[in-house]
Amino acid sequence: MSTITESAASPATPEPSNFEKLDMRADKARVTLGSRVASVVAIVIAVLWTIPTLGLFITSFRPEADIKKSGWWTWFTNFNTTIDNYVEVLTGSRFELSTFFVNSIVITLPAVIIPITLALLAAYAFAWIDFKGRNILFVAVFALQVVPIQVTLIPLLTQYVKWGLAGSFWTVWLSHSIFALPLAIFLLHNFMKEIPRELVEAARVDGAGHVKIFFQVLMPLLVPAIASFAIFQFLWVWNDLLVALTFAGGDQNVAPLTVRVAELAGTRGQAWYLLSAGAFVSMVVPVIVFLALQRYFVRGLLAGSVKG
């Protein structure tokens, strides 16, 4: 709208090309976003965004009666603090919380490693090996991303029961791998494609085979992409309740932490005051993983997004 009126008002000035317009707008955006006002807005948003978490954090340290009767903000005028909620969360079950922690780790690590390993191999083939039907296959894999996992739950479970896998970790590992593969292949493929062809060709001229190229030329360059996908997958698997509940169930031999947290509130929800403490307990590991790997995360997020 504004561009039309502008160009109508000043027909004398030469029309800037589309590219120049875009560039000007981008420049304007850069200046606006970099200004102090933008920083203030960003800080305000960040504070607003953090308030619920802060409330949750304060709630987790308040006594049961206070939680049930008043909001967390009243804590500032009435400093009742207790660690009972954490004690209850950590020791209240008939199984130790450590059982669920171990289960969560046992579930998460293979569910991250399996899809990344497979996706790396597949992505390499899609990017650097010429075979018939490669593009069709790639599009098919890519298209699989649109399948919602909910529709696969019952058929998959039926299949696992037939194979006699039900109730074991394999069901969860396989399911998470299946659900992760399309995105993993797509992401890693795009990243691999960005690596200059000359690099791979030079290696080939020097007599390197696919194995050598894969491990010695590509792998070192792929670390950010692998790390960022590993974080994605780790957080998804660690926080997952649906897949774990459907395939592993509430059996303490295989149930992860999320299943335990979901049941903290008790049969009739009478112990819901424990949920805030439970949330922080289950949050610890993902936060550590994110902080440890975050420098890859920002770099890796851009992986495959822009070709340049």
Add this chain to the structure above:
Amino acid sequence: MKSTMKRHHVVAIASSVTLALSLAACGSDTPEKPEGSGTGTGTASGDCAAYESYGDLSGKTVTVYTSIVAPEDQPHIDSYKPFEECTGASIKYEGSKEFETQLQVRLKAGNAPDIAYIPQPGLLKTIVGQFPDSIVEASAGTSANVDKYYAASWKGYGTVDGKFYAAPLGANVKSFVWYSPSMFADNGYEIPKTYDELIALSDKIVADHGAEGIKPWCAGIGSGEATGWPATDWLEDLVLREAGIDVYNKWITNEVKFNDPQIAAALGKVGAILKNDKYVNGGIGDVKSIATTEFQDGGLPILDGNCFMHRQASFYAANWPEGTDVSEEGDVFAFYFPGMTADSRPVLGGGEFVAAFADRPEVAAFQAYLSSPEWANAKAKATPAGGWVSANSGLDPENLVSPIDKLSFSLLSDTSQDFGFDASDLMPGNVGAGSFWTEMTSWIAENKSDTQVLDAIQASWK
């Protein structure tokens, strides 16, 4: 640590049973199985005579799937011990709050548990309708136990299309009004014996304390997706009192319509309390706050002295914060929600049911055990904190620990009075767990009129 020790214990017993059996088998060529199992297990836990009919089940496993999770699951697991010790079977317990969805997922995928505790007869009907090949009719032993120890109506709730599938397990009494005995004593209030006395008491509380902002009633009907169910219990209780058990039972099958004048009269009586700004919502807010208050928190203002009465089921005992003394002389207790006259005391209640999805002998035996007085007493003993009761007439009230459970049991076992099973649990799912809940919620939250609400629920009945 505790759980591993327990597991070892069971394993040790199981293996000693097998050992004793194999020794007995080696010793004499004529296998004397009943005697062998009798001596092998007799040492483990006193009296196994009642368990002999189940036979020897060593090495067999039965899986149980329920909606009961920690901490209420431990008493259930403990209550299986006599069975495990006497028969050698081991019971694998699994509880999930997502039970109702997950059970259907597992049935569809062919991954059914051996035994499931079905919390509502309505769900049982759905499962029998959708998975007639998975569910197994109740074993002969179960059926015999239910005939012997339960009122005939309870068998009816576990029966679908003339076939008896599921035996009753636990029960709860919903016709309770929670109150603070000390607050009543301080004000010289008496526990009302009739409905009119209850209203007179409410008016007296308004007159005495209205100026201080203290109100006679507090309530909360919030419960996530199930918001509204406590309000349906109110209506059920009053239909049972106003119109009687016959109308009540016809109402469940929709022979008496929702917009029938008798149901409308009962709803009017509920409204006289729940939609009366003078009566509610003590310590919380106005009438509309009932809809936004979680049912778990609805009665808590009693503890602060902001509210005098809260109508909720016996299981509300678990909702009082830790350290609250729940007894006749304590901080809180409940009285029977009075009938129209002092002599009519109909009881509204609910319960869960045990269905089997495998016809192996150990599953049949375990299902029978769960309907036996041995189990009911073992469960009562395994529930030191109280909050559990059964309609099994073989249950010895002495084994019930908490005063509220004793009171519940005395109401349940009084066969001279009518018992109405929670109507919303028996109605078809789209009404009993659908429009009935949502319409009662808008009745309070949006101040929808009685007739509009009842017409809307009736319209949803197909």
